[in-house]
Amino acid sequence: MEFNKCSQCGAFFSNTGKLCPNCATKDTVKIQKLENYLENYSIPETLEELSYSTGISSKDLNRYINENNKFSNLNNIINNTL
């Protein structure tokens, strides 16, 4: 049996992918939260603001924006932040 190491918490798991089932579930919830926010509000100017409004850490937001094409319109606020 092959094991993968979760890139988030370091736990070993037997599924495919970068995240263990635990972290994958947490990610799904946070991504849904982010999508919800974007549907109802305009995009804030900075990543900190978005993080504050959604309760998602800027580290996670960075990851979602980089990994998920549907958040490509958020690239601007990363650039604003840098």
Ligand SMILES: [Zn+2]
């Ligand atoms: Zn994990």
